[in-house]
Amino acid sequence: MMLKFNRLLGLCFAVLAVTFSVVQYANSADTKPDFQVVMLGVGTPPPFMHRFGPATLVIAGNKYLLFDAGRGVTQRLWQDKIPLGRIDTLFLTHLHSDHVVGIPDLLLTGWLKSPFGKRKGNFHVRGPEGTTAMMGYLVKAFEGDISIRVLDQKFTREGVTPDAKDITAGVVYDEGGVKVTAIEVNHGELIKPAFGYRVDFDGRSVVISGDTKYHPALAEAAKGTDLFIHAVAAAKPELLASHKMWKTILAHHTEPEDVGRIFKQAQPKMAALYHLVTLTNGKIKPPSVADLVARVKTTYDGPITAGADRTRFIIGKDGVDVISPKK
Numbered sequence: 001m002m003l004k005f006n007r008l009l010g011l012c013f014a015v016l017a018v019t020f021s022v023v024q025y026a027n028s029a030d031t032k033p034d035f036q037v038v039m040l041g042v043g044t045p046p047p048f049m050h051r052f053g054p055a056t057l058v059i060a061g062n063k064y065l066l067f068d069a070g071r072g073v074t075q076r077l078w079q080d081k082i083p084l085g086r087i088d089t090l091f092l093t094h095l096h097s098d099h100v101v102g103i104p105d106l107l108l109t110g111w112l113k114s115p116f117g118k119r120k121g122n123f124h125v126r127g128p129e130g131t132t133a134m135m136g137y138l139v140k141a142f143e144g145d146i147s148i149r150v151l152d153q154k155f156t157r158e159g160v161t162p163d164a165k166d167i168t169a170g171v172v173y174d175e176g177g178v179k180v181t182a183i184e185v186n187h188g189e190l191i192k193p194a195f196g197y198r199v200d201f202d203g204r205s206v207v208i209s210g211d212t213k214y215h216p217a218l219a220e221a222a223k224g225t226d227l228f229i230h231a232v233a234a235a236k237p238e239l240l241a242s243h244k245m246w247k248t249i250l251a252h253h254t255e256p257e258d259v260g261r262i263f264k265q266a267q268p269k270m271a272a273l274y275h276l277v278t279l280t281n282g283k284i285k286p287p288s289v290a291d292l293v294a295r296v297k298t299t300y301d302g303p304i305t306a307g308a309d310r311t312r313f314i315i316g317k318d319g320v321d322v323i324s325p326k327k
């Protein structure tokens, strides 16, 4: 009798457990955001621990799209347990080193069969003129590693072979309900073309500026977007007076008041700052992030987020939720 009762009890628990897991699954399926953006890195060339190089992940439907691959992109992806091979396509804004130095790590480590790698198919990359050539050189540069692994571990070359294309402005990707449009921006006379990108998914959108000077055409392309992420640059007046190099750097970017003007023209549901160019020579301190935001607010009074590494944006049908990284 007791045995029967125990069996019955066991069965009840089993049924309960199955029911519970189904309910949990249904809930997580219902609530999982279908459109989100993660700032993997909001930095620039200085090798800071708190700001990795520029890289922005857009997850739309079942597509994982990466915009730029700066220093530390692989660590930031795996910090969120996203295998490097999960990236469907990498889009480059331009070929300045801070935006591309993470590519070899992403390419080669993503090729490994370990849980953090697992690329299936080629490494898809789209970017301005020079992208295809750069990817070809990278494969040549790492031929030592590649040929060893092919012989030693029997890897196939497919996962480390780039499918690279040099793009021009316009729609550059249209798959799985996700459309990516490259927008030409202005990063200076010698850095052409340079692109910003707009991602459209299910009636919602995000625009990422890339590096640019004040460029009203970008505001036009971003009009009414849900999330508008814009690069920003600033230096203290004493620094600018100290050497002309600082003015040259600043002239390739947008200062906070002009970023505010762009946001004001575009009227996004949420504006955000990334690629924080806060110049310093070590002696004269860089402007703080609070300084940047305060200056943007002199020309723009809408919602704004100062991005940090791992700031996450959930782009819902009724607005954008911002999840700040844990300290």
Ligand SMILES: [Zn+2]
Binding pocket: 044, 054, 096, 098, 099, 211, 275
């Ligand atoms: Zn840059």
Ligand SMILES: [Zn+2]
Binding pocket: 094, 096, 187, 211
């Ligand atoms: Zn640049």
